[in-house]
Amino acid sequence: MFQEIEQIKESYINLQSNNLIDDMTESDTREKLVVPFLKALGFTEDCLYRERPIIRGKAIVDVEVRKNGKTILLVEVKRASVNKLDPHLYQLTSYLSSREEIEWGILTNGKTYILVNKSLKADFNQKKVLDYNIFHKFDKNTLNYFTYNYIFQNKLTHYLKFTRQYEILKSKENKNKVSFSRYYETINKYFQYLEKTIGYRDIKHLNAEDFIQFNKNDILESYKRNKPITKINTIKNRYAHIKNFYDLFEKEKLTDENPFKFNISDKELVDIYGLSLDEEEKEPLTVDEIRCILEGYEITRQPERNKLMFLLCLYCGVMREDLLSLKITDIDTKKKTITFRDKTFVLPQEFINRIENYIFNIRNKEFNSDYFFPRKYRNSTEEPLSISAINTIIKKAESFLADGSNSREVQINPEKIKGMLAKKLFEAGFTLEEIISITGISLGTLSAYINTESIIERAEVKMLDKRHPYRKLFKEF
Incomplete structure (x- = not known):
């Protein structure tokens, strides 16, 4: 389709360079520009009927598009030299109104195409759903909405109408x-x-x-x-x-x-x-609370798997989709690394030992999948664990804290854990650049976890007079 549109553009440019645009009749515009455009959109030649009577023989529409014996679209063509199409909207909408079964129409001068829907509850000049100029920045999505497939088969253009x-x-x-x-x-x-x-x-x-x-x-x-x-x-x-x-x-x-x-x-x-319920800043999980959560996972159905999910969120600040897409090949036990998409983390040896134990003594006995956290689906095929299952497993940590001796209400989900990690990294002396690199949190979002006062307190500006980017300018004064 897009190659054909490029050819139509070339035809238009050739007509323009030869000063033929002003001399083109509506019939010329239709055959040289509009019909090729309609064909590119999926309207075949056998569907296109030229100059058909539309209002009891009193008016003629330039192209009537039929499918299975029914008229589905009217196309009103203006001369290529006509620059403003809006004044002609009334003509097309009146044609559409005269035929109960026809909902869609196109008004065009061969360069601009206006898609019209008569069912819109509006004045005739507001019934435009979409317009497209073949010389504007090429937009495949916009052009798709004009196609036979989008209007009449999968009907996705109807969303645009709504x-x-x-x-x-x-x-x-x-x-x-x-x-x-x-x-x-x-x-x-x-x-x-x-x-x-x-x-x-x-x-x-x-x-x-x-x-x-x-x-x-x-x-x-x-x-x-x-x-x-x-x-x-x-x-x-x-x-x-x-x-x-x-x-x-x-x-x-x-x-x-x-x-x-x-x-x-x-x-x-x-x-x-798993979103934040309020704006109140929550303190990160303490070491004792983390131990309480890990003990709580011991009584769950797959304790080692569940603990690993929680610990990976805690150490790497990863999200649900990271856990979901993690594969065995993303882990290098010799180098002690784990890679989530384009980010690699070095893990402590003890963490690697726990991962190896899970892989060889638990996971591999039940699954033969590339995914680190797999599940068996209905037809016994092995797929990654679902997002909802990961949500449930991580959120379960809230109940372990609520049941503990020093209970407090804490929302626990990958987003919250990532935020807590960012704050703890800052407290441990990591720079903002390092925190952004580790967690993937944007600079603007970091302020939700690390307040500005804390950043200012840590900052110590040294040698401003020698390091200032405009110091040479100020020396000129």
């Missing part, structure tokens, strides 16, 4: 563009996640589990972006944004079901996502 409808409704309710952009970003990201995971599903059939999985996925991705999501308010705001989407659709009678009337308590959010 987003556009929300934008129209929200603009009437709230004129604050900054506020709306946050809502729009959430909803757009949610639909993009659904596109990649479950494909198209009517909005009334989405549910709480879809929302939960969306957030779990984005929390994992946030660490890869080095901008970790650590606060419950982020998830609560997202819920409010998507609920507002459904509330508006329900109010306008655009859906008869609202799957976002469920409530998730703060406690449930902690359990599901």
Whole structure:
């Protein structure tokens, strides 16, 4: 498809360089530019019917697209020399309105393509779902939404229609563009996640589990972006944004079901996502508390495996996906190293001994998998342990502390352990650069674990007059 679009661009440039654009009729524009574009999008020649009567013989549409005997799309073509297409939106929307069965239309001059949906509850000039200019920065995702596959087969373009409808409704309710952009970003990201995971599903059939999985996925991705999501308010705001989407659709009678009337308590959010419930700074785990946790794991089903998970989080500050993807080949017992993706840690000999004991005396007797923490799936194939299982194992440490003699309430999850590790490393004299390198926490996020006062107290600025980057400039005064 993309190669064909490049060829259309070359054709347009050739026509322009030969001063032929201004002389092109609508028919010329259609055959030389628009039809090749439609074919590149997956609309075959046998589906394209030229100059068809559309309103009881009173009007002619340039291209009528049919599939299995039914008209599915109208394409209104303007001369290539026409620069502004918006004034012609009324013409296309009136054509669409005259035919009950047709929902989608395209308005074009051969260079810009405007995708229109008549079902949008809006004035005719607001029924634009998307526009695409073949000479703008090449965006494969945008172009996909114009294809036959995206509009009529997998229907992923319908998510874009819903987003556009929300934008129209929200603009009437709230004129604050900054506020709306946050809502729009959430909803757009949610639909993009659904596109990649479950494909198209009517909005009334989405549910709480879809929302939960969306957030779990984005929390994992946030660490890869080095901008970790650590606060419950982020998830609560997202819920409010998507609920507002459904509330508006329900109010306008655009859906008869609202799957976002469920409530998730703060406690449930902690359990599901392992995020911070409040902003209060918690003291890191003490050595005695860590011993208490390790003793608690002794009575669990797989004590050595569970203790290793907890200890790897404690020593390396790793996340769930790191534990999930860890393989036997990532461990070098001779060099005493363990590698998580692109980061290698040197381990104490005692830790290596514990790992070797787990591999040879426990794990290898039950599994024959490349993964360090495997599980047997339904068909007996061996896969890495699931994210939810890792969550449960790490979180179990909270109950061991609660049952201890010096009990205190502490949230324990990989994010919290990473933060505690950062603080303990700082107290042990590690530099901020070293802490960032070890934990992967960004400089901006470190302030959530190490307060600024502590950093200032440690800082001792020496020889500022000789080391200042602008010292040469000041010598000129």
